[in-house]
Amino acid sequence: MPNPLNNPTPILLDMDPGVDDALAIILASRSPQIDVKAITVCGGNVGVEQCALNTIKTLDWGELKSKPPVAMGAWRPVRRSPFRAGGIHGPDGLGDVLDRYPNPSLTDIDPRPAVDLILHTLRELPPNSLTIVATAPLTNIALAISKDPETVRRAKQIIWMGGAFTTHGNISPVAEFNAFCDPDAAAEVLNFSVPMTVVGLDACLQCPLTRDELRSIRECGRAGAFVWDICQMYMDFYQKNEGFDGCFLHDPLAVSLAIWDDITADQKNYHVDVVTEPGVAWGQTIIDRRPRYPWHNPIYRHAYDTLKRMAPDTLASLEEVGVCEKPPHLSIVFSVDGKRLKKRFLKCF
Numbered sequence: 001m002p003n004p005l006n007n008p009t010p011i012l013l014d015m016d017p018g019v020d021d022a023l024a025i026i027l028a029s030r031s032p033q034i035d036v037k038a039i040t041v042c043g044g045n046v047g048v049e050q051c052a053l054n055t056i057k058t059l060d061w062g063e064l065k066s067k068p069p070v071a072m073g074a075w076r077p078v079r080r081s082p083f084r085a086g087g088i089h090g091p092d093g094l095g096d097v098l099d100r101y102p103n104p105s106l107t108d109i110d111p112r113p114a115v116d117l118i119l120h121t122l123r124e125l126p127p128n129s130l131t132i133v134a135t136a137p138l139t140n141i142a143l144a145i146s147k148d149p150e151t152v153r154r155a156k157q158i159i160w161m162g163g164a165f166t167t168h169g170n171i172s173p174v175a176e177f178n179a180f181c182d183p184d185a186a187a188e189v190l191n192f193s194v195p196m197t198v199v200g201l202d203a204c205l206q207c208p209l210t211r212d213e214l215r216s217i218r219e220c221g222r223a224g225a226f227v228w229d230i231c232q233m234y235m236d237f238y239q240k241n242e243g244f245d246g247c248f249l250h251d252p253l254a255v256s257l258a259i260w261d262d263i264t265a266d267q268k269n270y271h272v273d274v275v276t277e278p279g280v281a282w283g284q285t286i287i288d289r290r291p292r293y294p295w296h297n298p299i300y301r302h303a304y305d306t307l308k309r310m311a312p313d314t315l316a317s318l319e320e321v322g323v324c325e326k327p328p329h330l331s332i333v334f335s336v337d338g339k340r341l342k343k344r345f346l347k348c349f
């Protein structure tokens, strides 16, 4: 077995920083098992320029030794209007404290568009070696697929923080924020032929971090002080709205799945349908949990295969309305060891 510390996993982060994206950058960059090759950003929690600025500020104030190229991508979703989350992450996306952290500036951004940096990074590495960890709306990845699908197929895997499968949404009754912001991009990427792991709100809500626990890193150099500062408004939001004095490690969880195989406690394969039409279900991520239709049930599989052979048009119409489940090709993470993740995250400082 190769030593992961000698052969760190090459990763590209596609993000919309955002407080928990910033925590994910720090976890990835401080983990010796990971080699962050590039960071691309799109509009999401805040506008794309602010996301780019937040990324380079996190690389600097997080005292991260490696400085991967950071490129700006889509300012808006594929089809719908932009939707932001400044009320949760702060108007600047990092807790509204950035006037205390003056440098660096946007002049340090890579001049290439995010899509070109994604494709370049994939071409530079051998096929099946780059892991893309996406913690944002999937706009940049969808645009990369549209531009050059063959090159995107060189990815080893995509890990995405997005969706809500067995729990309620966080931006609407049924939709998770990243899926809601760009449901068309999510639908395209989730149907693309690259191995994909999806970690939704179901698992993220198992990763709480209390304000008291975070206080332990406050004195850990300027990185600890930076993280403490940017988290305050984010934690205030949870305290006011959910009565929990802390936050959840959504995006660090996605990064952790690329490092450790002992974080995931339960994952299963499903097909995911994303609701792309406006309405109350916009951005909902639907999996087929009906007990009588498990994909591994040989009777169901036999019926499916027969229909596919004898009446493909009928099958397609049944799949379209969800009567028949499509082949499950996405690995959905339902349960994780949040305490283990929290311990390892805090140990970064």
Ligand SMILES: [Ca+2]
Pocket (backbone or CB within 6 Å): 015, 016, 017, 018, 020, 021, 045, 135, 136, 251
């Ligand atoms: Ca994010």
